[in-house]
Amino acid sequence: MILDDLVEATQERTEHEQSMVSLPDLKQSVEKMASINPNDVYERFRRPGMHVIGEIKKASPSKGQIVDTLDYIGIAKQYSEADVTAISVLTEPKYFKGDIFYLKEINQTIDAVTLRKDFIINPYMIYQARDAGSKIILLIVAILSKDQLKQYFDLAHELGLAVLVEAHDEEEVAIALSIGAQMIGVNNRNLKDFTVSFENSINLRKKVPNDIIFIAESGVKSIDDTKKLREIGVNGVLIGETLMKSDNPIEFIKKIQGDA
Numbered sequence: 001m002i003l004d005d006l007v008e009a010t011q012e013r014t015e016h017e018q019s020m021v022s023l024p025d026l027k028q029s030v031e032k033m034a035s036i037n038p039n040d041v042y043e044r045f046r047r048p049g050m051h052v053i054g055e056i057k058k059a060s061p062s063k064g065q066i067v068d069t070l071d072y073i074g075i076a077k078q079y080s081e082a083d084v085t086a087i088s089v090l091t092e093p094k095y096f097k098g099d100i101f102y103l104k105e106i107n108q109t110i111d112a113v114t115l116r117k118d119f120i121i122n123p124y125m126i127y128q129a130r131d132a133g134s135k136i137i138l139l140i141v142a143i144l145s146k147d148q149l150k151q152y153f154d155l156a157h158e159l160g161l162a163v164l165v166e167a168h169d170e171e172e173v174a175i176a177l178s179i180g181a182q183m184i185g186v187n188n189r190n191l192k193d194f195t196v197s198f199e200n201s202i203n204l205r206k207k208v209p210n211d212i213i214f215i216a217e218s219g220v221k222s223i224d225d226t227k228k229l230r231e232i233g234v235n236g237v238l239i240g241e242t243l244m245k246s247d248n249p250i251e252f253i254k255k256i257q258g259d260a
């Protein structure tokens with residue numbers, strides 16, 4: 001199963017990374033940074049209207065290579081010009097051809113709220129996200145025990161990071177709510193077989209209280225899609241492939257925001 005492979009590859013990768021930059025070293029550099037508050041991010045997403053999280057990714061396990069060369073700075077500038085609420089940057093190298101360096105460079109170049117999109121399975125990766133200047137991390141319910149999820153969620157908040165908790169079914173949504181998630185992302189793509197169904201967001205929206213930020217993730221292709229999602233009370237959409245392939249991502253994002 002792909003998720004198991006991803007977790008295993010991530011395990012190996014972070015072991016290697018820790019042999020080069022140790023956790024204590026990383027902690028030290030994070031301690032020197034100016035403090036940030038996760039509530040600033042949550043408040044951004046609580047503003048009325050349809051929020052867009054624009055994603056930057058070169059490849060994915062379901063689609064293979066999406067673009068030949070990744071002009072991550074250029075894309076981040078476009079997303080920022082379109083006033084996205086946040087920019088999601090894939091940092092997983094093996095299956096998504098991502099790099100934590102993309103995230104770091106974007107944060108050094110552009111004033112934007114960024115999300116580290118990876119398969120976070122240990123505290124080290126959370127410190128890395130903070131060190132790279134991101135303000136949000138993704139935590140995926142399906143790959144963590146409930147205890148881990150709670151522990152990493154609390155650590156993120158302590159470091160000033162907001163958390164998007166990704167759930168795929170009713171049981172995972174219940175877990176996300178039980179640990180105090182304020183922002184839940186429902187993935188319309190089943191990470192086990194890659195099928196996409198908006199029914200997932202539609203059904204699960206009813207299981208999430210209205211004061212919790214609800215983000216629909218994956219498979220958004222058109223304004224029709226986002227209209228449908230808006231009608232059922234979704235607060236935001238996370239869009240990758242469609243934006244990466246769009247000739248005019250700014251116009252597309254503006255349309256989504258304007259439809260709110």
Ligand SMILES: O=P(O)(O)OC[C@@H](O)[C@@H](O)c1c[nH]c2ccccc12
Nearest residue numbers: 187217218219220238239240241242
């Ligand atoms: O490219 P899409 O279909 O618009 O999907 C974006 C995003 O939702 C997807 O990349 C994603 C959702 N959850 C994830 C978890 C890990 C890696 C990637 C993802």
